[in-house]
Amino acid sequence: MSSIVSKLAFALTVTLAAAALRALPARAGDGGTVVIATTQAPRHFNGAVQSGLATALPSTQIFASPLRYDDNWNPKPYLAESWQTAPDGLSITLKLVKNAVFHDGHPVTSEDVAFSIMAIKANHPFQSMLAAVEKVDTPDPYTAVIRLSYPHPALLLAMSPALMPILPKHIYGDGQDLKSHPANLKPVGSGPFRLTDYKQGEYYTLEKFDRFFIPGRPRLDKIVVRIISDPNAALVSLERGDVNVLPFVTGVRDIDRLEKTPNVYVTSKGFAGIGALNWLAFNTRKKPLDDVRVRQAIGFAANRDFIINKLMGGKATAATGPIAPGSPLAEPDVEAYKFDLARAEQLLDAAGYPKKPDGSRLSLTIDYIPGADEQQRNIAEYLRSQLKRAGINLEVRAAADFPTWAQRISTYDFDMTMDTVFNWGDPVIGVDRTYLSSNIRKGIIWSNTQQYSNPKVDELLAAAARETSPEKRKALYSEFQKIVVSDAPIFYINATPYYNAFSKGLSGLPTTIWGLMSPLDELYWETPPKT
Amino acid sequence: MNLVAHVIRQAANAAGLLLAVLVLNFCLIHLTPGDPAQVMAGEMGGASPEVMAALRVKYGLDHSLAEQLLTYLSKVATGDFGYSYYFNEPVVGLIAQRLPATLYLVLSALLLSVLIGTLLGVVSARRPNGLFSQAVTVLSLAGYAAPIFWTGLMLLLLFGSVWPVLPVSGMADVVTPKTGLAYAIDVARHLVLPSSTLALVFIAQYSRLARVNMIDALAADYVRTARAKGLPEYVVVGKHALRNTLIPIVTVAGLQFGQLFAGAVLVETIFSWPGMGRLVFESILRRDYPTLLAILFFSAVLVMAANIVTDLVYRLIDPRIRSGAP
Numbered sequence: 045m046s047s048i049v050s051k052l053a054f055a056l057t058v059t060l061a062a063a064a065l066r067a068l069p070a071r072a073g074d075g076g077t078v079v080i081a082t083t084q085a086p087r088h089f090n091g092a093v094q095s096g097l098a099t100a101l102p103s104t105q106i107f108a109s110p111l112r113y114d115d116n117w118n119p120k121p122y123l124a125e126s127w128q129t130a131p132d133g134l135s136i137t138l139k140l141v142k143n144a145v146f147h148d149g150h151p152v153t154s155e156d157v158a159f160s161i162m163a164i165k166a167n168h169p170f171q172s173m174l175a176a177v178e179k180v181d182t183p184d185p186y187t188a189v190i191r192l193s194y195p196h197p198a199l200l201l202a203m204s205p206a207l208m209p210i211l212p213k214h215i216y217g218d219g220q221d222l223k224s225h226p227a228n229l230k231p232v233g234s235g236p237f238r239l240t241d242y243k244q245g246e247y248y249t250l251e252k253f254d255r256f257f258i259p260g261r262p263r264l265d266k267i268v269v270r271i272i273s274d275p276n277a278a279l280v281s282l283e284r285g286d287v288n289v290l291p292f293v294t295g296v297r298d299i300d301r302l303e304k305t306p307n308v309y310v311t312s313k314g315f316a317g318i319g320a321l322n323w324l325a326f327n328t329r330k331k332p333l334d335d336v337r338v339r340q341a342i343g344f345a346a347n348r349d350f351i352i353n354k355l356m357g358g359k360a361t362a363a364t365g366p367i368a369p370g371s372p373l374a375e376p377d378v379e380a381y382k383f384d385l386a387r388a389e390q391l392l393d394a395a396g397y398p399k400k401p402d403g404s405r406l407s408l409t410i411d412y413i414p415g416a417d418e419q420q421r422n423i424a425e426y427l428r429s430q431l432k433r434a435g436i437n438l439e440v441r442a443a444a445d446f447p448t449w450a451q452r453i454s455t456y457d458f459d460m461t462m463d464t465v466f467n468w469g470d471p472v473i474g475v476d477r478t479y480l481s482s483n484i485r486k487g488i489i490w491s492n493t494q495q496y497s498n499p500k501v502d503e504l505l506a507a508a509a510r511e512t513s514p515e516k517r518k519a520l521y522s523e524f525q526k527i528v529v530s531d532a533p534i535f536y537i538n539a540t541p542y543y544n545a546f547s548k549g550l551s552g553l554p555t556t557i558w559g560l561m562s563p564l565d566e567l568y569w570e571t572p573p574k575t
Numbered sequence: 576m577n578l579v580a581h582v583i584r585q586a587a588n589a590a591g592l593l594l595a596v597l598v599l600n601f602c603l604i605h606l607t608p609g610d611p612a613q614v615m616a617g618e619m620g621g622a623s624p625e626v627m628a629a630l631r632v633k634y635g636l637d638h639s640l641a642e643q644l645l646t647y648l649s650k651v652a653t654g655d656f657g658y659s660y661y662f663n664e665p666v667v668g669l670i671a672q673r674l675p676a677t678l679y680l681v682l683s684a685l686l687l688s689v690l691i692g693t694l695l696g697v698v699s700a701r702r703p704n705g706l707f708s709q710a711v712t713v714l715s716l717a718g719y720a721a722p723i724f725w726t727g728l729m730l731l732l733l734f735g736s737v738w739p740v741l742p743v744s745g746m747a748d749v750v751t752p753k754t755g756l757a758y759a760i761d762v763a764r765h766l767v768l769p770s771s772t773l774a775l776v777f778i779a780q781y782s783r784l785a786r787v788n789m790i791d792a793l794a795a796d797y798v799r800t801a802r803a804k805g806l807p808e809y810v811v812v813g814k815h816a817l818r819n820t821l822i823p824i825v826t827v828a829g830l831q832f833g834q835l836f837a838g839a840v841l842v843e844t845i846f847s848w849p850g851m852g853r854l855v856f857e858s859i860l861r862r863d864y865p866t867l868l869a870i871l872f873f874s875a876v877l878v879m880a881a882n883i884v885t886d887l888v889y890r891l892i893d894p895r896i897r898s899g900a901p
Contacts, residue, residue, distance in 0.1 A: 079750055085857070087661055169616070171623040224663050244662065244672060245857075246849040247749040268750050272847045273857075276728060277744040280735040286742070446617050447609020447862050454613065485624045489616050 073568045077266040078550065080289040080560075081278040085245050085271045088228035091209045092160060093167040095468075097292065100206040100561040102269065105250050106147075107209030107233030108257075110138055110157065111200065113317070113557050117372055119200055123152060123210055123234070123257075133195030133512040140186040144257035146212045147238040152257075154182035159213040161190065167222050173202045173473050195510045197517060198470035204317070206561040207469075209233060236262035236565035245271060256565070263552065263568035282308060285573055288547040291560045294540060296357040296418055302545045310545045314559020319368030319467025319474065320540035322360075322419050324410075324427070325453075326460050328533050329495045332406055333459060337395040339532040342460075343381035345388035345434040346427060352538055355422055360541040365525040366475055368467045369539050370557075375522040378529040388434045397435070405435030411452060411461035414443050419540055420462045450489040464540055465490060469557070471521060472509045479528060480505060496533035549573060578890075582883065589879045596875045597651065597868065601644050604864055610636055611660045611862040634660055634864075647868070656872075657865035661858070666869040670851060674873075676746055677850035679762070680842065681835045683770040688777035689828055695778070696785020697817065703790055711782055718779030723838050727772040727845040734768060741767050744847035769846040773838050777831065781824060788823055792816040822893055829885025833878040 084098035091103030110124040119127075124138040144152040158180035165174040176196035181189040190199065202208055212234075215227050222228075231239055234257065237250035250267040270287065272278040279298055281287040283305050293299055293310070302310045324346070326333045333339055352360050364381075367374040389399075397405040410427060412420035421442075428438040441458075443449035452458050468474030477483050477490065481497035501524055508520035529536070544560060546553055552566035612630040631637050635646065650657060656666040695715075699708035718726075735743035742765045747753070753761050792798060793816055801811045839852035847853070851870055858867040 077750060088663070169623065169626050171625065228663075243749075243849070244664075244669070245854065246745065246847075249749070270745060270749060270847075272744045273853060274731075274744070274845045274847060277731060277735070277845065277847055280731060280743050283736060284739050284743075286744075444607075445609075445860050447613050447860075448607070449609075450613040450617055451608040451610075488624050488627055489613055491624070 071260070071263070073551070073570055073572075074263045075265045076569045076572055077268060078264055078288045078564075078567060078569075079286065080267060080269045080291065081272045081281055081287040082269055082291060083271070083273055083275060083278065086248075089231045089239060089248075090211070090222070090225070090228040091206060092164045092211055093223045093228070095169050095207075097561065101291070102239065102248060102250065103209050103231075103233075104205040104235065104558075104562050105237040105267065105564060106231045106235045106239055107205070107211065108144065108152070108235045108563070109205040109208045109210060110140075110203040112205055112562060113201075115313070115316075115556050117316070117557055119203070122205070123157070124203075127200075129512070133197075133510075134192050136190045136192075136199060138188045138190070140188065141257055142186055144234050145255050146234045147232045147253055148212070148215075149255075150212060150214055151185075152210060152212075152234045153185040154180075154188040155185070156210055156213045157188040158182050159217055160209065160211045161188075163211060163216065163222055164208060168207075170207070170468065170473050172476065173198065173207065195512045196472075197512055197514075198472035198509065201317075201469040202473065204469065204558055205235075205563055206317075206558050207473075209235075236563050237267060247271060258565060262563075262565035264564070267564065282545055282547070285547060288550060288573070289560070290545040293543045293545055294416070294419065296359050296541070299359055299541070299543050300357065302543075307548050308545050309548050309550075309553075310543050311553070311555065312541065312543050313555035314544055314553075314557075315542045316368070316370035317469045317557035317559070317561070318542075319371055319469070320464060320542060321363050321366075321368055321467065321536060322423075322462070322464050322538050322540045323363070324423075324460055324535040324537060325463050325494050326533055326535075327456060327458055327494065329456070330459060332395065332397060333408070335395045336532055337391040338397070338406075339535070340381070341388040341391035341395070341434065342431065342436065343388075343532055343535040344384045344391070345431055345436070346381070346535060346537075347383040347430060348381065348537055349383065350430075351423055351426065355426060356418065356538065356541060359543075360538040363536040363539050365529050365536055366478065366534070367471060367521065367525060371467065373471060373518055373521045375525040377522075378526050381535065385433060392434065392436075399435050403435055404437050407437040407439070408459040409439045409441050411441050411443060411449060411458050413449055413462065413464060414445055416464065419464060423537065424462050453493050454487050454489045454491070456486065456493065456495065471505075476505050476509070479524075479533070494533040496528075496531065498527065498531055501527055501531075547573060578887075581886075585883050585886070589876075589883075592879065593872065593875055597648065597872060598644070600868055600871045601647060601864075602640075604862075604867060605640055605643070607862070609862060611864070612636065614861050615660075651872075656869040659858075659863055659866045661861045661863045661866070666865050669854065669866060670869060670873060673849060673851045673854050676848060677836075677839055677843070677852055679766060680769055680773065680848055680850055680852075681832075681839055683766060684773035684777065684838075685828060685832070685835060687770060687774040688781055689824065691774070692778045692781025693785045693821070693824060695782040696787075697789050697812070697820065699782070700786045700789030700793060701812070703786075708786070711786070715779040715782050718775045719783075721775070723772060723776060723841045724845060726775050727769075727842055730768050730772055731845060743768065746849050765848075769842045769848050772845070773835065773842045776838065777835070780827070780831075784824055784827060785820055788820040789816060792819045795819075818892065822889065825885060825888050825892060829882050829888075832881035833874075836874050836878070 086098040089102045108123045111119045112122040125141050126139045128137045176192040178191045178193045236256045238253045240251045241249040247270045252265050282290045326339050365378050410424045412424040424440050483492045484495050485491040504524040511517040549571035551570035612627045695711050699711040734741040747761050843850045843852035855870045
C-alpha cells in the first residue's frame with residue numbers, strides 16, 4: 045500500500061515539476077539585477093492615492109492594473125484578459141485573469157478591482173479621471189462591471205498601471221485613511237516585483253515575484269532604485285556602470301554627453317503618455333495681456349525655431365497646441381506663430397501700443413519655474429532680449445523655489461510665466477484643467493491660472509469628454525485646439541525633451557507610452573555587465 | 576567659578592536660546608511664500624481644489640499663524656515634534672535615521688581638517704619663508720576661496736569619472752550589501768570624497784591659524800628659555816609651543832561646528848550622503864515645516880553642546896582659565 049502511495053506521490057511531484065517548468069521557461073538572459081537612479085525620493089509606494097513620477101516608478105512594479113499600453117496607444121490585456129464597453133457607453137465589463145495572486149498569496153478578484161476603483165476615485169489627485177464612475181458591480185469573482193453616470197472614454201487610459209493600481213481589499217479595506225495607510229510603505233500588490241527593502245531617502249529594492257501571473261516574467265531577479273539627489277553624480281554613476289538606468293534626463297548637455305558615452309544607450313521613447321509640454325502662459329485678465337492681439341504678437345515675435353534649434357540644441361520637438369505632439373489626438377493644423385516680427389509689430393500697433401521714440405511699446409514681467417534652467421530660465425532670459433525687438437520690455441522675475449513660484453502664479457500675481465505641464469494621456473485627465481472656465485480656482489497651481497474663458501471651448505471639451513466615437517471625439521478636440529491656439533492664452537513652445545538612458549546590454553526596454561511608469565517585466569540583460 | 580555652576584549657567588542660557596530658535600524659525604519658515612499643499616500639488620502633476628483644501632486642513636494651515644505657533648510649542652514641550660508632511664512619519668524617527676550619517680561626515684571632516692590643518696601650519700611655521708610654507712599659503716588661499724559645491728563637483732568628476740577609483744554617491748553599496756568589517760570599510764570608502772570636500776575649506780583655515788600662532792609662539796620668551804635649557808627641539812615645539820597654538824584652534828573648531836553643519840547640506844546633496852543636511856535642503860523645498868523645524872532645533876542643540884564641550888576642553892588645555900587667572 046505504502047509503495048503505491050509513494051509511487052503516486054512521486055508521479056505527482058514529477059507532474060507538478062513539469063508544470064512548473066512549463067509555466068516558467070528558463071531563457072538565456074533571465075536573472076540578474078538592474079540599478080535605476082532617481083533624483084526624487086518617493087513619499088510612499090501607493091500610486092492609487094499619489095500621482096507623480098517618484099511614486100509611479102515603484103508603484104507600477106509592485107501593483108498590476110486592469111490594462112497596459114504599447115508604443116502606439118493600444119490597450120493590452122493585463123489583469124483584465126478582455127474588456128467590453130456597452131453600446132450606450134455607460135458601462136465597461138472587465139474579465140479578469142484567474143491566476144493572479146497578490147504578493148501575500150491571496151487571489152486577485154473583482155472585489156479588489158471594485159474596491160481599488162472606488163478608492164482611487166475618492167483619493168487620487170486627478171479627480172476628473174474617474175468622475176463618471178458611479179459604482180463597480182462584481183457578478184462573479186472574475187468579472188467587474190464599471191457603471192458610469194455618463195460615457196467616459198478616458199476611462200480606458202485611466203486603467204493604465206500608473207493610474208489604476210489594483211490594491212488588495214483585505215489589506216487596504218480596513219477602514220484606515222488610504223493616504224496615510226501604513227501599507228503604503230509596506231505595499232502588497234500583484235505586480236511583477238515586490239518591495240523587499242526600503243531605506244528612506246537612500247534606496248529601495250524590488251525583488252522578482254515568483255508567482256506573477258504572466259508566465260516567464262519578470263525576467264530580472266532584482267531591481268534596486270537608488271535615490272541620487274545630484275544629477276551630475278547620477279550621470280557619472282551611469283557612465284561608470286554603477287547605475288544601469290537613468291530616467292528623465294532633460295539637460296541638453298547631459299543628453300549630448302550620454303549619447304557619446306560608449307556603454308550607454310539613450311532614447312526619447314517612453315514619454316508619449318505623460319505628454320509634457322513647455323510653454324509661455326499669459327495672465328489673460330491683466331492689461332495689456334487681456335488683448336488677444338498682444339498675446340498673438342508675443343507668439344509671432346518669440347521665434348520658437350531658435351529656441352528649439354539653438355537653445356535646446358535640436359533635442360526637443362516643437363509643440364504648437366495644447367495636446368502634446370505624440371498623442372493621436374494632437375491637431376497639427378493650427379496657427380503655428382512662425383517668427384514674423386513685422387506681423388507682431390502690426391498687431392501691437394492695432395492693439396494701441398505704438399512704438400515710442402525710445403523704441404519701446406510696453407513693459408511686462410516674466411516668471412519661470414526655478415530649477416529647470418534649460419527649459420525655463422534660459423528661455424525667459426532669451427525672450428527678454430528677443431521681445432525687445434518688438435518693443436516689449438521684459439523684466440525676468442526669479443523665484444527662490446517651486447512653492448514661491450507656485451504661490452505667485454496661482455494667485456495671479458504675474459503677467460507671463462514659463463511653465464511645464466503634463467497631458468497625462470487623455471485630455472480629460474491633463475488638458476481640460478488648463479482651459480475650462482469652471483477650473484479658474486485661485487490658489488491652485490496648474491488649474492486655469494491663465495483665467496482663460498471661452499464658452500465654446502467649455503462646450504467642446506464637455507462634449508469630447510463624453511464622445512464614444514473615436515472619430516467624432518478627435519474632431520471635437522481638433523476644433524478645440526484650433527480655437528485655443530488662436531485665442532492664445534498660452535504660447536506653446538516644445539514638448540519637454542525627456543530621455544531615458546540605459547546601460548548597453550539591456551534589452552526589452554520600456555518604450556511604451558508610459559515608459560518607466562509601467563511594469564519592467566520584459567526588461568532583461570541580453571549581455572550581462574562585466575563584474 | 577566652579578565647573579558645575581558654570582555648566583548649569585551655560586545650560587540655562589542654552590534653553591532660552593533654543594526657545595528663541597524655535598519661535599524665530601517657525602515665523603521665518605511661515606513667512607516664505609507657498610505652502611506644503613502647493614508643493615504636493617506640484618509634485619503630483621496637479622491636484623483638485625478639494626484635495627488642496629483637504630491637505631491644508633490636515634496640516635492645520637487653515638488656522639492663524641499664532642494658533643499654529645502655540646499648538647506647535649505646546650507639542651514640542653511634551654517632546655512631540657510632529658509628523659513629516661512629506662513622509663507621513665514621526666519627525667524624530669526621520670532625524671534618528673539621518674543623524675548618524677551626518678555625524679560621521681561632520682566629525683570625520685572636523686578631525687581631518689584640525690589634524691591636517693594644524694600639522695601643515697606647524698610645519699610651515701618652522702620656516703615661514705621656506706618653499707613648503709609658501710606652498711601651504713597658496714594652497715590654503717585656494718582652498719579657502721573655492722566654494723564647497725565647486726570643490727565637491729570637481730572631486731566628483733576627478734575621482735568618479737577621470738580616475739574612477741572612489742564611489743561618488745550614497746553611503747554604502749546597496750546592490751550587494753556587506754556586513755561587519757567589510758561594511759565598515761565600504762562606508763569609509765564612500766566617506767572619502769564627501770569628508771574631504773567638507774574638510775578642504777577648513778584645512779585651509781586651520782593651517783593659516785596654526786601657522787600664525789606657531790610663528791608667534793616660537794618667537795616667545797618661554798620658547799627661548801626652553802631652548803636655552805637645552806630641551807630637544809621636538810619637546811620645544813611639540814609640548815611648549817604647540818600647546819599654546821592649540822588654544823585658538825580649539826576655540827575656532829567649536830565655533831565652526833555650526834558652519835560644518837551648513838557645509839554638510841551642500842556636500843550631502845552633491846554626494847547623496849543620506850544625512851540630515853540633505854533632509855534639511857529637501858524639507859525647505861517641500862515646505863515640510865515639522866521636519867525642518869525639528870532639524871534646525873536639533874542642530875542648534877548640537878552646536879550648543881559643541882560650544883559647551885569646547886569651553887571644557889579649553890579649560891583642560893589652558894591652566895589659566897581653570898584657575899580663573901586673568
